Amino acid sequence: xxxxxxxxxxxxxxxxxxxxxxxxxxxxxxxxxxxxxxxxxxxxxxxxxxxxxxxxxxxxxxxxxxxxxxxxxxxxxxxxxxxxxxxxxxxxxxxxxxxxxxx
Ligand SMILES: [Zn+2]
Numbered sequence: 001x002x003x004x005x006x007x008x009x010x011x012x013x014x015x016x017x018x019x020x021x022x023x024x025x026x027x028x029x030x031x032x033x034x035x036x037x038x039x040x041x042x043x044x045x046x047x048x049x050x051x052x053x054x055x056x057x058x059x060x061x062x063x064x065x066x067x068x069x070x071x072x073x074x075x076x077x078x079x080x081x082x083x084x085x086x087x088x089x090x091x092x093x094x095x096x097x098x099x100x101x102x103x
Contacts, residue, residue, distance in 0.1 A: 022074045034058055035068035 001009075007023075014021040024030070032041040034053040044051070044062075051058070051065040060068075 024070060024073050028070075028073060030066040030069040030073070031062060033065075033069045035060065035065045035072070 010021055013019075029040050031051070032044045033039070034041075034051070034056060036058040037053060037056040039053055039055040049062050051060050051062050053059075058065075
């Protein structure tokens with residue numbers, strides 16, 4: 001199954017079950033963005049498997065960091081306007097409990 005068909009089926013199933021489908025922009029820098037402070041790196045090699053933020057000192061497995069950013073991107077679309085949605089999402093996700101810091 002290709003991505004087009006996968007997305008079509010997701011849209012169909014979400015409509016069937018009256019569930020919201022949130023599609024994040026394909027260029028959203030989920031891997032390059034720090035899931036704690038939101039700083040975006042200019043470059044991140046694919047070989048770098050651990051995301052290290054020079055700004056807030058976060059050290060987190062690359063895919064976990066990206067997944068957290070995607071989760072926050074989705075939750076920020078349904079949070080009330082006027083708040084710093086990313087900060088609210090970070091706090092609500094309890095990220096501090098599942099990341100580890102550089103020693
Ligand atoms: Zn950071």
